[in-house]
Amino acid sequence: MGRPQSVPRRTAQAAGEPMLRVEDLSIKFVRRGQEPTIAVDSISFDVQAGQTVGLVGESGCGKSVTALAIMGLLPPRGNRVEGEIHFDGTDLLSLSDKQMRDRRGQELAMVFQDPLSSLNPVVPLGVQVCEVLERHKGMRHGAARRRSAELLDKVGVPDPTRRLDEYPHQLSGGMRQRALIAMALACEPRLLIADEPTTALDVTIQAQILALLKELVTESGTALVMITHDLGVVAGLCDQVNVLYGGRIVERADRFELFARPRHPYTNGLLASIPRLNSPRGQRLKPVPGSVADNIPWQVGCAFSPRCGAASELCRAEAPHLERDEGGAGHEIRCHHPVGRPSESADDARSAQDE
Amino acid sequence: MGIPNGPRTWAESKKKRIDTLAASAGRSGRGEGAGDGPGGPATGEAGALKGAEGVSLLAAAWRRLRRNAVFLIGAAIVLVFVALAIIAPWIAPHDPAGRILVDQIRPSNPIPQPQPGFPLGGDSSGRDLLSRLLVGARQTLFVGVMATLGGLSGGVLLGTLAGAFGGPIDSLIMRIVDVMLSIPALLMAFTIAAMFAKPTQWTVIMAIAIVQVPIFARLLRGSMLAQRRSDHVLAARALGVKQAPIVIRHMLPNSFGPVIVQATLVIAGAIIDAAALSFLGLGNPDDRSPEWGQMLGKAQEFFNTFPHLAMWPAACIIVVALGFTLMGESLREALDPKSQR
Structure with missing residues (x-):
């Protein structure tokens, strides 16, 4: 709250400031009568506009918690977040809930792991896509619907107008994830966090989704934070890779360097x-x-x-x-x-x- | 990629669509066969959102239920009684309040026997038992349904508040609910009904409704809390959706399945409870409009000599309650996410 938030949007970037700068981020889970659990321990990393940065590690290493902290989606109770998360010159941790809510979906967006459970099963897809546009862009229903169809079309959902009236369970897994990406990108956010977006998909769809993400990021200059445990995904997508272990970054390099x-x-x-x-059989x-x-x-x-x-x-x-x-x-x-x-x-x- | 759900279901889904189309009342179906049953004919207008959910939920449940013999038996029983209740005034052979057989009553034989035109005989006031049973269905079902709706509304309100806000509001509401649940339900209903100087059917409805409130509240709160932590609510929050639409659009409709099931089960209980209240004289004292529980109460003094007087209303109560219970149980199965997909 105390930090001045009047930094003009684009100047910060012009000065070479990264789109997202995470500095000394620590997240502790506190429970009454117990030692706090340190989920994330002084993590720092930068993401430039148009850059893809990977957070890699196995379950429990703090990747998803970091993402939720950036989005301001950690539960209000039971955790302590320290450090700074600068997004375009503003410390996100100093913002109020309402200010964060206005930024989510608008400037920051997130794609989750399981595309089926991330969609509301009882509401037609169109309503869910329109909801974002109506919320942030103040679009009327008709306009939001047309725009939704365009968005679905852009992410490669066939026959988008008809899909708008369908329920999530009527779509295939790949199509659901495409729809979620369309929703996340509806307001052209400047930072997209993808939390294992392909883990629940089969390999062919996975490749398509990754290609789509890459294309969208390159096209719009969106900064992408890619959270994954899959080094194959990293190799195909990330410019910079952070390997996490036990809540700390243990290795950081650009992707060619890391693999080489x-x-x-x-x-x-x-x-x-x-x-x-090419490894021998039976090995x-x-x-x-x-x-x-x-x-x-x-x-x-x-x-x-x-x-x-x-x-x-x-x-x-x-x-x-x-x-x-x-x-x-x-x-x-x-x-x-x-x-x-x-x-x-x-x-x-x-x-x-x-x- | 391009084909959703696979062609295996197409032929099947075409058949299903006929049902769902009928349900969606004239909304035009789409020519292509890619849609899969339940949500097919839903609308996309935000205004019609409620309706679209209804079609989807009901159609999905109906698809499962219409092959379920238990549900069909339960539904048939309930439908028969509802139909009887509706047309009772026209099909009742006699005026249920008219003391037509009063001249047959004498000290040696207080109950008129079954006779031509009066297949079940009369009651202790010389009124036709069959007519009273038929017309009594009306009152009994009305009380059961209204009490359940009342309990449902109260419970949904409290459960939504508790589940949506959590924290101290949740604790406060749930402690009240705990206190209410710690009193035996029927005892509490008696107490509430007895507080009114002049019992009417509305006091009965209110007493039973209040007793049901905590059950619905606790049930809804439970599923709301589960929804609050669900992925799609997190995803909606990640898109900046505000609290009110998250609760109303994303949490409530998804929490409603168990509540609907509970409601069908509660109707059966409410009918029995209403009968119990009437039996004990806490119901509507005006016996010109008959009600099964009240008939049962009046029959108790003749129970040894003329058990049929009590058997008939008791049998009606049991069968109707059974019908609702069968419906509720099979609905529970149909809406159980574990039996789905």
């Missing part, structure tokens, strides 16, 4: 666990051993150390900092023992364990 030279053992583990078409997949539950708090040491082949006493005693990697441009890692060359990474980790 993953330095963090966790990133390496994720890459090594992807099944490959077992290499999972990252253990589960997210096997971690130690970052305050004590490296949260990944219990699952890490390269972990040493140092890792368990002292948490590493996010440091610039000397090799790559803009490559940052949080590790005491970064992995060398990518191809041997997993084997390195294994042999280190054997010693």
Whole structure:
């Protein structure tokens, strides 16, 4: 509230300010009589207009919570959010509920994971698309309906006028997700957060949806935050990738750098666990051993150390900092023992364990 | 991509559309066969939103129900009694309040026997029992339905407030509901009915309605809370939709299924409760307009000698309650999301 909000919209950007700047964002879940759970721990990242930034990590690493915090959709009770989320020069965390509500759908939008449950099952699709336009653009019903049909057409829903009268259960999964994207983009938001938008879809539809998102982002200059656990999605879409583990960013690089030279053992583990078409028959997949539950708090040491082949006493005693990697441009890692060359990474980790 | 739901359902959906079209009263169907039954003929106008939901919900339930024997039996029973109640004044052979057989009453035989023109005989005042049963259906069903509607409205209001706002409002409403639920329902209905100096059918309706309020409130609040955390409500909030439309458009219609089921079940209970109130003399004392519970009450002094006097209204109450219960149970199955899809 105290922060001046009069920063003119476009000047901030002209000065090279990113569209979205998340700074030292921490989110704690507090319960009475219990230690707070730290879901997100001092995360910082930038998203430029027209850029796609990925947040990657397994379940429970804080990706979705970060997205909800940016959108101002965390439940009003039971959590504590610290840090700053600057959107176009305004700290979103300082805004009132009403100011946030006016921005949601208008300037910030979000696409969720499960397209069926994200649509209201008892209301025809058209009403749901029109609702956004009527709410933010003040459109009359007729105009909103025409615009809705245009939007559905744009995202590749066939026969859009007829779809407007149909209920979500009458649409296929891919079409539902297209409709949700149309709703999210209805008011041409400048930031779109996609929270695992393709997880509930089959592979062919997934490719179509990703292509659509990419096209829309490039076309309109919308900043896109892509939340996923799927490195394939990252490879196809993201300009910049943040790998999260246990609520902290453990590695950050642009996509070519990340795939060419993953330095963090966790990133390496994720890459090594992807099944490959050209691997010999009968070869077992290499999972990252253990589960997210096997971690130690970052305050004590490296949260990944219990699952890490390269972990040493140092890792368990002292948490590493996010440091610039000397090799790559803009490559940052949080590790005491970064992995060398990518191809041997997993084997390195294994042999280190054997010693 | 282009074909929704797959062609497997097309032929089937064409048949279904005939039903849904009939339900949508003359709204023109679309030529293409891609729509799948329930929502097919819905309208897109915001003004017709309520109607569109109705068509969709009812049509989906109807599709399941019309092959369900239990539902059909229940519905048939209810329909027969509703029809009888409506046309009772015209088909009743005699005036239900007329003491036509009063001259047959004598101390040795207080109840007129069945005889030509009076298949069930008369009651202790010499009135035709069959006519009273038929006309009594009217009053009994009216009280049951009105009490349920009253309880439903009150419960929906409280449940919506509690579920939509949460926090202290929710706690306050739910504590009131808990207190009301801690008193046995029938006892509370008696107490409320007894507070009125002059009982009428409206005091009966009110007493039973108030007793039903907490049940509906708690039920609706539960499903509203579940809706509040649902993905589509979060998605709507992510689009900046305001609180009122979220509650009215996104939460309420999705929470209503269990309430509708409960309402059909409650009608049965309300009819029985109303009968109980009348039986105990807390109902409408004016016995010129008959009511089953009241007939049952009057019959108790002759229960040993002329049990048929009590059997007939009791049987009617049981059968009607059974009809509503069968309907409600099969509706519950039909609307159960787990049995869906």
